Amino acid sequence: MSLAPTSLNILCSLKLRPLTLLELVAFLVQTMKDFAKAFYKSKEWQKCRAAYIKSVGGLCERCLSRGMIVPGYIVHHKCYLTPENIQDTSITLNWDNLEYLCHDCHNNEHFSEKPIRYRILSDGRVELISPP
Ligand SMILES: [Zn+2]
Numbered sequence: 558m559s560l561a562p563t564s565l566n567i568l569c570s571l572k573l574r575p576l577t578l579l580e581l582v583a584f585l586v587q588t589m590k591d592f593a594k595a596f597y598k599s600k601e602w603q604k605c606r607a608a609y610i611k612s613v614g615g616l617c618e619r620c621l622s623r624g625m626i627v628p629g630y631i632v633h634h635k636c637y638l639t640p641e642n643i644q645d646t647s648i649t650l651n652w653d654n655l656e657y658l659c660h661d662c663h664n665n666e667h668f669s670e671k672p673i674r675y676r677i678l679s680d681g682r683v684e685l686i687s688p689p
């Protein structure tokens with residue numbers, strides 16, 4: 558992955574001693590998390606978010622489509638935000654890319670990838686157990 562120049566500058570200004578691999582990874586993870594912070598704090602997003610929530614009546618869209626009335630909790634970006642698209646308002650502020658979700662639906666969206674499972678056969682071969 559490539560580092561933004563600003564990240565590199567910060568990294569270089571820390572040059573007290575070489576970073577260990579762990580420190581470098583921690584730094585990169587933090588940088589990745591921080592990239593959207595300014596966006597989430599921006600007036601444009603706050604306005605867009607509030608108007609969108611109002612437009613869907615404040616309810617979780619996925620639950621509603623299953624006939625359940627559940628208050629929403631977070632405006633989710635269907636196309637996830639990345640350092641590459643964070644400046645692209647046709648993604649970040651586009652209602653077509655937004656979905657108002659409750660806690661559960663949002664967790665399912667981001668953390669529902671089924672773990673890949675294997676089993677070891679009696680002859681020592683490894684077999685992939687396809688997810689149900
Ligand atoms: Zn829901």
Ligand SMILES: [Zn+2]
Pocket residue numbers: 632633634663666667
């Ligand atoms: Zn999300």
